[in-house]
Amino acid sequence: MWLGSSVRDRKPHCPGSSVPRSPRRHSARLWVEALEDRSLLSGTVALAPSDDSPLIGESVTWTATAVDVGVNPVYQFSAAPHGGTFHVVRDFSPSNRFAWTPMQEGAYDIRVNVKDGYQASETASAVVTDEVASRVTGSQAVVTPTANPLVALYSVPPSSARSVFVQFAVASDDPAWRNTDTRAVVPGKSSNIFIAGMLPNTTYEMRHVFSDDTGSVPLSFTTGSIPANLTIPAFTVQQPPGPESDPNQDMIFHQLIQGNPQAPSLVATDLSGLVTWYYDLSQSGFTLAKVGQSLVPGGTLLLNGVDRYTPIPTAPNVLREIDLAGNPVRETNLAAVNAQLAALGFEPVHAFHHDVQRLADGTTVALAYPERTIDVNGTPTHYVGEMVLVLDTNFQVKWAWDAFDHLDVHRGPVLGEVTQPGSPEPTGVVPLLPAVDWLHVNAVSLSPTDGNLILSVRHQDWVIKIDYENGAGDGHVIWRLGAGSDFTVNSADPNPWFSHQHNAHYIDDHTLILFDNGNTRQASDPAANSRGQVWTLDETTMTATLVLNADLGDYSFRLGSAQRLSNRNYSFMSGSQGDVPPPRQFGQTIEVLPDGTPSYVLKVASPEYRSYRVRTLYEGTDDALAGAPRKVESVVINDGSAQRSMVNRITVTFDGAAVLDPGAIELRRQDGTPIHFLLDVSVVGGRTAAVLSFAGPEFVGNSLADGNYTLTVRADRVHDRWGRELDGDGNGSAGGDRLVRVSRLFGDSDGDGDVDAEDRERFRSAFRTSACEPSYLWYFDFDGDGDVDGQDNGQFNRRFRRS
Numbered sequence: 001m002w003l004g005s006s007v008r009d010r011k012p013h014c015p016g017s018s019v020p021r022s023p024r025r026h027s028a029r030l031w032v033e034a035l036e037d038r039s040l041l042s043g044t045v046a047l048a049p050s051d052d053s054p055l056i057g058e059s060v061t062w063t064a065t066a067v068d069v070g071v072n073p074v075y076q077f078s079a080a081p082h083g084g085t086f087h088v089v090r091d092f093s094p095s096n097r098f099a100w101t102p103m104q105e106g107a108y109d110i111r112v113n114v115k116d117g118y119q120a121s122e123t124a125s126a127v128v129t130d131e132v133a134s135r136v137t138g139s140q141a142v143v144t145p146t147a148n149p150l151v152a153l154y155s156v157p158p159s160s161a162r163s164v165f166v167q168f169a170v171a172s173d174d175p176a177w178r179n180t181d182t183r184a185v186v187p188g189k190s191s192n193i194f195i196a197g198m199l200p201n202t203t204y205e206m207r208h209v210f211s212d213d214t215g216s217v218p219l220s221f222t223t224g225s226i227p228a229n230l231t232i233p234a235f236t237v238q239q240p241p242g243p244e245s246d247p248n249q250d251m252i253f254h255q256l257i258q259g260n261p262q263a264p265s266l267v268a269t270d271l272s273g274l275v276t277w278y279y280d281l282s283q284s285g286f287t288l289a290k291v292g293q294s295l296v297p298g299g300t301l302l303l304n305g306v307d308r309y310t311p312i313p314t315a316p317n318v319l320r321e322i323d324l325a326g327n328p329v330r331e332t333n334l335a336a337v338n339a340q341l342a343a344l345g346f347e348p349v350h351a352f353h354h355d356v357q358r359l360a361d362g363t364t365v366a367l368a369y370p371e372r373t374i375d376v377n378g379t380p381t382h383y384v385g386e387m388v389l390v391l392d393t394n395f396q397v398k399w400a401w402d403a404f405d406h407l408d409v410h411r412g413p414v415l416g417e418v419t420q421p422g423s424p425e426p427t428g429v430v431p432l433l434p435a436v437d438w439l440h441v442n443a444v445s446l447s448p449t450d451g452n453l454i455l456s457v458r459h460q461d462w463v464i465k466i467d468y469e470n471g472a473g474d475g476h477v478i479w480r481l482g483a484g485s486d487f488t489v490n491s492a493d494p495n496p497w498f499s500h501q502h503n504a505h506y507i508d509d510h511t512l513i514l515f516d517n518g519n520t521r522q523a524s525d526p527a528a529n530s531r532g533q534v535w536t537l538d539e540t541t542m543t544a545t546l547v548l549n550a551d552l553g554d555y556s557f558r559l560g561s562a563q564r565l566s567n568r569n570y571s572f573m574s575g576s577q578g579d580v581p582p583p584r585q586f587g588q589t590i591e592v593l594p595d596g597t598p599s600y601v602l603k604v605a606s607p608e609y610r611s612y613r614v615r616t617l618y619e620g621t622d623d624a625l626a627g628a629p630r631k632v633e634s635v636v637i638n639d640g641s642a643q644r645s646m647v648n649r650i651t652v653t654f655d656g657a658a659v660l661d662p663g664a665i666e667l668r669r670q671d672g673t674p675i676h677f678l679l680d681v682s683v684v685g686g687r688t689a690a691v692l693s694f695a696g697p698e699f700v701g702n703s704l705a706d707g708n709y710t711l712t713v714r715a716d717r718v719h720d721r722w723g724r725e726l727d728g729d730g731n732g733s734a735g736g737d738r739l740v741r742v743s744r745l746f747g748d749s750d751g752d753g754d755v756d757a758e759d760r761e762r763f764r765s766a767f768r769t770s771a772c773e774p775s776y777l778w779y780f781d782f783d784g785d786g787d788v789d790g791q792d793n794g795q796f797n798r799r800f801r802r803s
Contacts, residue, residue, distance in 0.1 A: 042068060042069075042124075043067055044067045046064070047063070047112050047126040047127075048063055049062050049128070053133065054130070054133070055134075056132060056133070056135050057102075057153045057155075057192060060100050060101070060102070062097065062110055062112070064114065065096070066114045069115070069124050070115070070117065071116065072117040073094075073114050074115060074117065075092065075093060075094075075096050075098075075114050076088060076091055076092045077098040077100070079100060080109045082129055084109070086111055087393065088396070089329070090331050091331070091332040091336040091395055092333075092335070093309065093336065099328060101327035101328075102130075102132040104132070104186065104189055104190065104191075104192060105190060107132075110129075110130055111126070112125060118335050118338070135190070135192070136156070136158070136190045140216070141219060142155040143155075143220075145221075147326070149200065150198050150223050150226070150278070151196045151198075151277070151324055152194070152195045152198075152204075153193075153195070154166045154193050154208065156192070158188050158189055159214070160185075161211045161212040161214065162184070162211040163182050163183060163184050163210070163211045163681075164182070164191050164211070165179050165180050165193075166179070167180075167206065167661070168195050171203045171205045177661065179616065180299065180618050181298050193299070194324040195221075196276075197277055199223065199270070199274055200223050201223060202222065202223050203220055203221070204221050204222070206219050206220075209660070209662055211680060212679050213662060213664070213679035215662045226275060227280075231263045232263070232267060233604050234604070234605045235604050238601040239598060241599065246566055246567045248566045248615060248723065249614055250270060250613075250615065251269070251617075252271070252602065252613055253266075253612045253621065254266070254267045254269065254608060254611050255291065257291060257576075257607040258291070259279070259289035260289070261280075261284075261286075261287070264278040264280060265279070265281075266279035266289070266293055268617060271600070277324070279303075285307050287308065288306040288316075289306075290306065291304070291426070292304035292352060292354045292367070293356070294355070294358070294620070294621065295614070295617060299323065302320075303319075303322065304316035304352040304356065307333075309333065312350070314429055316352045317334040317351065318332075319331060319337075319356060319364075324617060330394075334351070334368075337368070340396060340397040344400060346387070346400050348370065349389075350368075350370070351426075352366055352368050353369055354367050354441065354442045355441075355442065357445060359390075359446055361470065361471075362393050364391045365389065365391075365444050367388060368386075368387045368389055369427060370404070371383065371435060374409050382432040382433070382435035384419060384440075385402065385438060387400060388400065390468075390471065401466060401468075401475040403441075405475070406476060406477055411460065412438065413437055413459035413460070414499070414520055417437040417459055419435050419436075419437045420434050421434065425437065426440075439457050440458040441457050442503070443503050444456075447465060447506060449509045452465050452478060453466050453468040454506065456503065456504035458517075461482045461483055461499040461500065461520055462480045462485060463480075463482060463504040463514065464478075464479065464481070465481075481537070481544060482497055483499070483520075489544050490543055490544065490545040490546070491545070491549070495521060496549065498517075499517065499519055499520030500519035501533075502562070502575075503561040504562075508623075510539075511535065511547070513563070513570070513623065514533055514562050515556075515561055515572050515573065516531040516532070516533045517559075518555065528555065531549055532550040532570055533549055533562075534548035534564075534570070535547060548594070548596060549596070550570070552574050555577070556574040556587075558607075559607055559610075560572065560574060563623055567626060569599065570591070570592050570594070571592075571611070573589055573610055574587065574588045575611075586603055587606065587607055587611070588601055588604075589602045589608075589611045589613075615721065615722060615723065626722045629720060629726060630655060630727065631727050632652060632713055632726070635652050635738075637742065638779075642750050642752075643750065643751055644744050644748045644751045644753075645749050646703040646746065646779040647742065647744040648701070649692065651689055652692070652711075653690075654689075656686060656688070657687070657688050657721065658688040658718050658719065658726070660690060660718055661718070664714055664717035665692065666712040666714065667709055667711050667712075667742070669708070670708045675704070677692045677694055678692070678694070678695055679693075700782065701782055702784055704744045706746060707744060708742070708743050709742040710742070712738070712739055713737060713738040714726075714737055716735075745799060746782055747780075747795075747796045749762045755799045763780050763793075767789075767792075768789065769787065771787065776788065780792055
């Protein structure tokens with residue numbers, strides 16, 4: 001059914017009401033709520049979907065038709081829960097079509113804004129409300145294949161729990177579960193999560209776990225084959241993991257140098273080199289995917305791509321976030337960004353490149369190339385510069401930094417790099433060539449102690465810190481690290497400084513890691529190898545101490561990455577070895593011990609920009625240490641007071657974030673009878689807390705009955721993010737249950753195990769009081785009816801002088 005109305009006539013969605021919805025495709029409903037808004041721009045805009053009855057996880061292509069809105073219309077698409085706040089899903093672009101994949105049932109408002117060119121301010125718009133149906137029809141979960149044969153959609157039924165995650169494992173008698181990230185449960189609605197990181201042609205078990213300790217029996221799903229038309233380079237183990245290799249991060253997220261619709265550039269493998277995930281570009285609208293990708297915690301990825309609107313065929317003009325099935329989540333493009341930069345007084349940029357990262361506050365930082373003509377000793381000279389862009393959650397420019405305003409153009413590239421016309425270098429996408437490849441920044445990251453930004457400036461042989469201050473900074477250069485920089489080096493190595501480095505970033509408050517390609521050393525010593533380096537920085541004394549300087553046994557003239565692993569080992573990607581041209585080049589992921597000794601090597605038959613060791617595709621990439629296995633930090637009865645007259649709550653707190661499988665906590669009477677309780681699991685201040693409470697006819701006053709109990713926290717059902725079992729017995733090693741004795745005796749107000757005269761005096765002070773009075777003591781209210789009365793007195797007297 002189609003209904004037309006104006007924007008100003010649209011009625012809000014009232015709380016408590018709902019748009020009719022159904023899991024049956026033929027009965028889902030869609031209607032147009034606004035066709036135009038003539039108050040801003042003359043002309044009309046219509047918006048229509050490819051499917052007017054979509055299910056969760058199905059891609060819907062929205063097509064806008066604009067009449068009389070100008071000769072160069074551009075289209076911006078946004079989405080919102082019906083009546084809610086719109087979020088941009090694709091910024092202004094010449095394309096009047098956008099693919100949107102809803103991930104929860106309900107009514108959604110889809111809006112398109114149209115204007116005549118990027119610089120225009122007046123827009124016309126249309127809003128359509130679309131009803132999305134759930135895949136869940138009852139109380140059972142549903143697993144659905146996706147277009148990617150290694151990815152499944154898991155749909156969790158509605159629940160009153162706070163949150164949910166999904167576990168998956170190769171089917172076996174003893175599954176080795178891996179977990180997705182934890183998602184908040186929307187009351188009354190299903191939760192839907194893409195499951196990724198699975199081997200081809202393999203049967204998996206999947207189950208969901210709610211924060212209240214309820215969940216599901218495992219469901220089976222068998223993955224398919226990787227399509228024969230896709231070319232993925234061979235991965236070969238050259239040195240298998242040794243006894244001291246990191247056992248926790250047993251998957252590798254690979255970023256190959258370039259991808260196209262027949263050759264994925266984003267691939268995940270296990271440590272044996274078997275593919276467990278890939279990004280298929282064939283339906284993406286991209287002709288190329290270039291370097292500059294990252295995993296985002298929560299199961300999405302950020303990447304740079306090239307579509308048909310790029311001004312130069314190889315210039316990445318799209319910045320996109322995708323889910324693990326490859327569906328766009330949000331995106332922007334060069335032209336939209338340049339319109340915003342112009343409004344802020346900045347020059348345009350010509351391509352995204354090398355790096356894009358999600359910052360802790362939800363903003364996104366990306367790199368882009370401007371170009372400027374510089375007077376060098378009286379000669380006009382084209383320079384490729386650097387722009388750092390920080391985008392808000394709608395991918396709108398929030399902060400920008402132009403290197404031309406902050407760095408000395410007269411300090412040219414250390415090795416004199418100039419990009420020539422037709423060059424395959426990333427800087428070959430600027431319009432005026434030849435051009436001095438001045439900086440060639442290849443990494444941007446956050447400084448953890450001050451919220452400033454760290455840039456790896458390859459062609460200056462420097463790492464620099466710029467004043468960002470979480471968006472409040474003025475961009476001035478705070479310091480430079482490297483040869484001829486602001487730091488004094490502390491090292492016995494005769495040639496300690498890095499050159500033409502990659503992936504410099506902090507791994508803790510004062511320690512920096514990077515891949516030292518070593519181009520400048522190679523220029524004077526052809527036998528020089530690339531190195532993996534770790535530096536400790538003292539920003540007070542401006543001293544840089546070289547902690548690790550691992551000779552990797554090879555030379556990679558470009559590409560590379562660096563990572564600290566969970567067990568204090570390190571992993572480096574030496575990404576471009578062998579002979580030029582690229583068909584004979586290869587990359588290596590090299591794990592080294594803290595002393596630099598190699599302990600694992602995986603070769604890929606292709607140049608590779610970066611590789612990162614991970615456990616799952618849901619945690620992003622980081623340098624976190626696993627440390628000791630999780631322990632139970634505390635078990636608190638009630639509010640921690642001594643009384644055991646009532647026991648209505650038990651809180652188990654772990655010493656960090658922990659994953660609780662179903663049945664992780666047991667409570668039994670002294671005779672072994674299990675007690676059925678309610679459980680609520682949450683994370684507060686980085687620590688997981690599990691709260692047991694008691695409700696139902698068997699619990700008078702919502703308290704345990706009198707008696708002795710044993711609380712067991714099962715080590716085999718509590719894990720950290722690395723999959724290691726709980727150190728329940730506190731001996732420093734994974735394994736061993738935590739046992740806690742719990743007792744309850746009504747009237748025992750001091751927890752000494754009896755009801756004596758002291759307890760009687762306290763009871764008398766609370767007798768005949770109610771919950772609104774200061775002298776009311778809730779733990780003497782046996783039946784929980786809000787007062788301490790004669791019935792409570794009778795229960796107390798029955799237990800007086802008992803222990």
